Amino acid sequence: MDVSPDADYLERYNQSTHAWTKAFRLARGFFITFEGGEGAGKSTQIERLASKMRAKKYDVLLTREPGGSPGAEAVRHVLLSGAAEPFGPKMEALLFAAARSDHVEQVIRPAVERGSIVLCDRFLDSSRVYQGVTGGIDQAFMDRLEQVAINGMMPDMTLIFDLDPAEGLRRATVRRGAEAAADRFEKETLAIHQARRAAFLAIAAAEPERCIVIDAAADPDTVENVVTAAVFAALETRAPARDRQVTPA
Template sequence: MTAGRFVTFEGGEGVGKSTQLRRLAAWLKQLGHEVVTTREPGGSPRAETLRNVLLSGAAKRFGPVAETVLIASARADHVDHVIRPAIERGAIVLCDRFTDSTRAYQGALGGVSAELLRTLEQVAAPGVAPDLTIMLDAPAERGLARARRRSGEGAVADRFEAEDAAFHERLRDAFVAIARAEPERCILVDAEGAEEDVAERVWRAAREKLGLAMKETGA
């Protein structure tokens, strides 16, 4: 059986990761591929429990290292029960956030060492790494405005949305730096403009990077 592919979507708050992931999933299904969509933190029942702890801010008071360990724990369960089995049976897995988010949020902004991040990645996801990362990029203030509209008027911001503007500007810089440091894996995609235009950029990047085609015909 041919091994599947693993594609991750990364970027700051409100850049449209979930929307573009759904659109790419729909196109891939039209081509005849089995597609599994998932997210982090979370993605499996046990990991979703830890997601609630992380996004509520309950873990913040323990510091970024403890937060990172919780994320790694959730990731280990997610990889073992969702991501790895899907890849092994030949599916294309599309994941909203993965290790790059940990590198950006807890690493670049939280000060967790690169050595510890690498170690936890190896423990939580041995042998599992993205074939392609779609790094969606937009000005931080516009992304935050989208996130607030999505949540609804009067909604309580989650642990990360609640950070100040300077945090989100630095976060954007961190994601861009990751994309530029690993161009063989990451495609930096302009997330501004109409949803359909961004979707076309994402599809073009995925098609060219992964060599996607009609599964049934090989065309």
């Protein structure tokens, strides 16, 4: 699996802000994160949702973690290649936090403040699970790090894609091709992946106002329909039509 920084990533996704003749902008933007274990289909579904929202003329910014800003994309290569692994989970958590802080201040916050809908593939819950729960870092340290990294930029909504880890790893292998190398997170034991699944579900149970669990075992079209219904229902509640502004791109 190629984990080198994708030079075209930001250009490819961030162009969406100006891609339409007219776009819905909310009085205040809406920040949605996609979370879950390996192979659960987050990346497929975030792309599908972005396409649907753009077709309805919403002003959408699609981004990801680790990465999403030039500085964070450089850190992404270090993290996914495994170069930071010898320094231990605490150092890795610091790198994730540094990348997230840059991503928030350079990309996410400005987009939300201008009224865009931000869709982010992984965010703080992945750090809570990967570095906190299965990385063995105590919660107090992770909480302090999170506060600094996000600086108040909590997601308005989080979709947690739930899938049996064995099936997720099978899907991940198919996706990248059997001959391609797995990234360092995919290589970990099934027991670790199962612990991560349990941790994501625990977050959803603890924060039901923010989190929705999506059954990712269904076929992609069914999952897409569930995701679309959940997001548009949340937008109607959060931002009724009278609060939308149609602005030239």
